Amino acid sequence: MIVRIFNIVALFLASAFYALALPHDLKNGDLVFRGGDEVISEIIKQVDKSGFSHVGMLWISDYGVQVIHSTPSEHSNIKDGVTVDSLEFFISRAKPNSVRFYQVKGSEEARNIAVQTVLERVGENFSIYPGQGVYCTELVAAAWLKAGVSISTGSRKLDMPFISDNPLIFPENLINSENIFPYPQ
Template identity: 30%
Template sequence: MEGQVKRLSVKAGAAALMACACFLLYSVWTSRDDPSAEGALYQAIQQNSLPNGALIFRRGKGTEAGAVVIAERNGLWSHVGLIASGPHGVTVIHAVPAEEEGKPDVVKEDSLEYFLAKERATNAAVMRVKGVGEKEAETVVKAARRMIGMPFGIHPDAADAKGEIYCTTLVETAWKTAGIALTNQRDIINMPFVGGAYLLPDTLAASELLVPVSSKHTME
């Protein structure tokens, strides 16, 4: 019995140390993000040509964003969505945890301004897929719109039985409908409660099929 108690104590202590380490890393990460004028990042990005189906990467705020960057070993991006054009102007289709109290974790379509608002983003970049035309891009956007309303979830490849989808998975799946595989690379994660092969935003951004539409804009 004493041995069991000792083992449980050791495990509890290790978990506490891990939690403290993640908190300290997250605190350092968020402390580097400088405040800026409302709408500055949106104004910097929207002045570029933003083609249908382009990928928009965002470095976000909050614990979920911090956890992604930590998992990427201090990466650049914590989130990604797809650029779409329609009657409401330029929008972003993305799978995301609830960004407002009482809202669901879900795939949704937001205005570009909302996606890049000061309270959600510290910097961003847009990348297009090389060698594709408007027809393929329209196919991708239509596929992404069919996923609107699906619940957001973080799952390793082929391990999801709940119909949930992650931000990178949404983008990758939409582009596969046009016959284009953006990457076959995966990130092996081995953390408490999270383990397996994931596609993280930085790995997707490193795809050889992507070229910048806009450079990264850090909010200052």
């Protein structure tokens, strides 16, 4: 109980600092997007018109609202890859006013499958190269697809030197899906 109260207070303080209104009806499997503070975030925002560079899936656990995401390492003691972070930590890595919550149209059963799918991938490497790991948008899109819900409108190649020439799913490919809609602000 004390942990839950601490998480609620910490989440309130984080949301106040980032002027973030948390939807009262967040559900397992919903998505949280941010404009991140990593170098890769700036590259993504150059080609993606959504204003976001990163996404994670919400998991409402006994420890509060958690975010499961694949990222270059944001912790000194954890390698790049699929990780579980508190929502407070996820938000703390965002640029101010660059966090937004999106609800996925999916049944409770589909939500549970999507969350379980990403949890099973915790520890997998971060990579935009096929067979070497998974990146954030690919992680959530694949999990929801396994649950029977398509949340991606497609992919496209990045025309940049030293970057994968494989098609990638960008945040706008998710946001433009008919199965995703923003929570009211």
